[in-house]
Amino acid sequence: MDYNSLAACTLYIKRVDPERLNSEAQVQALRERLNLIAEELETHPVDIIVKRSLKRKGQAFIVYADPAEAATAKDLLDGFEFTPGGRTLVCELARTPSDAVVKRFCSEEQYNEHLKKRKYEKERRQAAEDAEQQARKRAAPEDTTSGLPLKAHKPAVKQAVVPDEYLPPNNVLFVREIPDEYDEDALVAMFNRYAGFREVRMITAGRFAGNAFVEYDGNDGAISAREALNGRTVGAKTMKVTYQKAG
Known part of the structure; x- marks a missing residue:
């Protein structure tokens, strides 16, 4: 099935x-x-x-x-x-x-992958809920005499920001903390072993210079690459691999 x-x-x-x-x-x-x-x-x-x-x-x-x-x-x-x-x-x-x-x-491999995805989604939802709760706390004004939040005249609550590590999966990865000696070819060699690899795009200007986007044909390859390479220490740096933010 x-x-x-x-x-x-x-x-x-x-x-x-x-x-x-x-x-x-x-x-x-x-x-x-x-x-x-x-x-x-x-x-x-x-x-x-x-x-x-x-x-x-x-x-x-x-x-x-x-x-x-x-x-x-x-x-x-x-x-x-x-x-x-x-x-x-x-x-x-x-x-x-x-x-x-x-x-x-399903096969044992598919079952283990299912458990990984379920755990990831649970952690992502929890992170989103925690971020929203923190945003509401920051937005609530306090009564200076009692230290309690005021109920009236609440400002609009800002949309909660989900931490990068819990962004929903998509087919484009954002790679940070790339070792200084790594060029585009080195990143291609690292990421092209995962299914559907398409390309590496190095960022050469602006505040994100030195980082890179890695694109796959679909989510599955990106998910596998992120699980394998996020947190990998190469030389003096520990790479951070997250999903690209929507929009």
């Missing part, structure tokens, strides 16, 4: 009974109940994940072996009365593949 189609194997359920998810035993009980309901509806999950972190408490994922069964389960479970006279399930297909499905249908 193609990697890009694997997301459709997983059903995402929003906020399933979050008020009663305060222990691992309660999480396990909810997992078992969801599995029982799914099987009573004649669908057969291969994995069920229940979240209890502060931000995602009550979210659940039901993983199936193929997209058709997941679509059937969505039709059956969306609007299902989970508690008598109370909460009903709200379901949609997941946007990203689950670990269980990738491990089941």
Whole structure:
């Protein structure tokens, strides 16, 4: 099965009974109940994940072996009365593949790459949230008598700046801290071993002189090159390889 189609194997359920998810035993009980309901509806999950972190408490994922069964389960479970006279399930297909499905249908190399990407996206989202929180703190005026932020007359919050190391992947890399003895040919030799390499563009003027852009045909080669070369020490310098900023 193609990697890009694997997301459709997983059903995402929003906020399933979050008020009663305060222990691992309660999480396990909810997992078992969801599995029982799914099987009573004649669908057969291969994995069920229940979240209890502060931000995602009550979210659940039901993983199936193929997209058709997941679509059937969505039709059956969306609007299902989970508690008598109370909460009903709200379901949609997941946007990203689950670990269980990738491990089941993909090679070990693809599975490890999937885990890397998932970890990267998690760190990038966290960095963006932290940056936004810091921007809001800086933008909030303080009451000089109490030291507390004023609620009225808040200035517009500036858009949070995501640190370079957490910029979203694209096919162009920005390379800094290049060893003084490295010219364009040396960088080509370093970066052209990764799939889809297109060119190196050295910056020769302005405040970014001495840095370079490296372009690939697609994101995959750029991702592989960044993972391999970012932080590599060459001579007296440690190279910094990030994705080019959008715009």
